[in-house]
Amino acid sequence: MRTRVLTILLLLGATAAPLAADARSDAKKQVEFGITVAQRGLWREAIYRWQRAAQIDPKYAEAYNDLAIAYEHEGDLEKARVAYEKALEIEPNNALIKQNYELFKEINDRTTRKDTQDDPGNQNP
Amino acid sequence: MTPATRILSSVAAILFIAGCTNYYEIPIETPIKPKLDVSAFQRVLVAGFIAGGTDDVDGNLETTRLLRSQLRTKSDLRVIDTDVLPLMDVATEAPGTPEVKAEPPKHAPAAEGAEGREGKESKEGKEGKEGKAEAKTEPRGEAPQAATPDKPAAIKDAKDLEPYEHIFADVEYWKKIGEEYQNPLIVTGTVMFTPHQRSGIVQREEEVYDSFGRRRVVPVRTYMERKGYILQPKFVFIDGRTGTVMHSENFREEVLYNANQSTPALSSYFELMDRLIPSFLSTLSSQKIKGTRVLLQ
Numbered sequence: 565m566r567t568r569v570l571t572i573l574l575l576l577g578a579t580a581a582p583l584a585a586d587a588r589s590d591a592k593k594q595v596e597f598g599i600t601v602a603q604r605g606l607w608r609e610a611i612y613r614w615q616r617a618a619q620i621d622p623k624y625a626e627a628y629n630d631l632a633i634a635y636e637h638e639g640d641l642e643k644a645r646v647a648y649e650k651a652l653e654i655e656p657n658n659a660l661i662k663q664n665y666e667l668f669k670e671i672n673d674r675t676t677r678k679d680t681q682d683d684p685g686n687q688n689p
Numbered sequence: 690m691t692p693a694t695r696i697l698s699s700v701a702a703i704l705f706i707a708g709c710t711n712y713y714e715i716p717i718e719t720p721i722k723p724k725l726d727v728s729a730f731q732r733v734l735v736a737g738f739i740a741g742g743t744d745d746v747d748g749n750l751e752t753t754r755l756l757r758s759q760l761r762t763k764s765d766l767r768v769i770d771t772d773v774l775p776l777m778d779v780a781t782e783a784p785g786t787p788e789v790k791a792e793p794p795k796h797a798p799a800a801e802g803a804e805g806r807e808g809k810e811s812k813e814g815k816e817g818k819e820g821k822a823e824a825k826t827e828p829r830g831e832a833p834q835a836a837t838p839d840k841p842a843a844i845k846d847a848k849d850l851e852p853y854e855h856i857f858a859d860v861e862y863w864k865k866i867g868e869e870y871q872n873p874l875i876v877t878g879t880v881m882f883t884p885h886q887r888s889g890i891v892q893r894e895e896e897v898y899d900s901f902g903r904r905r906v907v908p909v910r911t912y913m914e915r916k917g918y919i920l921q922p923k924f925v926f927i928d929g930r931t932g933t934v935m936h937s938e939n940f941r942e943e944v945l946y947n948a949n950q951s952t953p954a955l956s957s958y959f960e961l962m963d964r965l966i967p968s969f970l971s972t973l974s975s976q977k978i979k980g981t982r983v984l985l986q
Contacts (some may be wrong), residue, residue: 634984
């Protein structure tokens with residue numbers, strides 16, 4: 565009985581790794597295509613590709629990073645923030661993602677600062 | 690960890706990751722939506738400012754000129770070109786007492802045909818007054834009953850601005866101005882431009898040559914006296930149709946120079962305004978911020 569369980573576990577382990585590799589490989593193709601189209605200015609198509617990549621492989625930090633950049637380019641700062649944070653959650657030590665995020669935060673903070681200045685107490689001097 | 694070590698280690702980390710990863714630098718333009726919806730306005734009137742601080746710069750005139758020229762080139766609104774309103778005088782003469790209202794200047798192009806009043810006078814801050822709904826007319830030069838000083842006192846710090854700030858909440862006054870200029874968006878506010886100085890320990894870089902004549906730059910901490918300016922504008926955006934304040938924003942920028950360096954006040958003023966202008970413009974019109982990001986594979 566124990567041998568049978570062990571065999572099943574071994575088989576599962578042996579098949580899971582190639583499956584994950586396949587997912588990453590599929591996701592990578594989507595990311596590559598997204599980069600190609602983004603470089604041609606087709607950001608919407610790029611967003612679709614990177615979303616697909618993140619669906620296929622939810623642990624693919626690079627896909628979230630690219631998606632965040634595309635959202636930034638589209639002016640959707642909230643979605644960009646969520647995507648950057650997801651990318652950093654997966655790969656907290658990735659210096660390139662951190663660098664992108666820092667640059668994004670500069671812009672995001674500027675718009676947030678404007679929002680806080682718009683408080684009602686400020687309306688009637 | 691010193692800042693230099695931190696920078697070096699992050700550069701090393703980036704180079705290491707870059708060596709292992711496929712990455713592509715890509716230029717992006719992030720559109721920033723304007724804070725205010727100004728689609729209802731075709732025109733903008735930079736009315737003038739209550740200004741104080743140094744006497745070397747006329748904060749009212751310079752700020753009005755600068756904002757008008759920036760809006761002319763960087764916004765879709767048509768900028769109304771007219772004399773700068775002497776807001777300090779108006780605020781002094783109409784100290785929030787409801788029965789006394791300031792009369793908009795009648796010398797403006799949009800006001801042609803209306804009851805005449807000499808433009809030059811208002812330019813010099815001697816504008817006359819008319820009672821609300823033509824009910825009461827103050828003789829020219831006669832001071833109305835006022836809680837604020839008869840003559841505008843010199844504004845030296847932010848506290849001195851307070852007695853004048855009620856003007857921005859004077860809905861009737863701004864509504865009248867709005868009617869006169871065909872309901873524009875009105876930009877006004879306060880500008881404090883004050884000299885200041887600070888002394889303390891400053892880190893600066895110094896060239897040193899060793900016995901072999903090799904040049905090195907080393908950080909040196911020295912006691913220095915520095916002087917400069919602080920610019921504190923408050924921009925108030927008023928709906929010319931209703932006379933109400935739509936939005937207001939406060940800013941603060943400062944610059945310091947070596948005490949022995951002589952920098953004209955006006956050039957410091959422009960240096961500081963240059964830093965604020967993008968934020969001011971982004972309130973009214975959408976801006977695109979250019980940058981570069983790294984796409985990862």
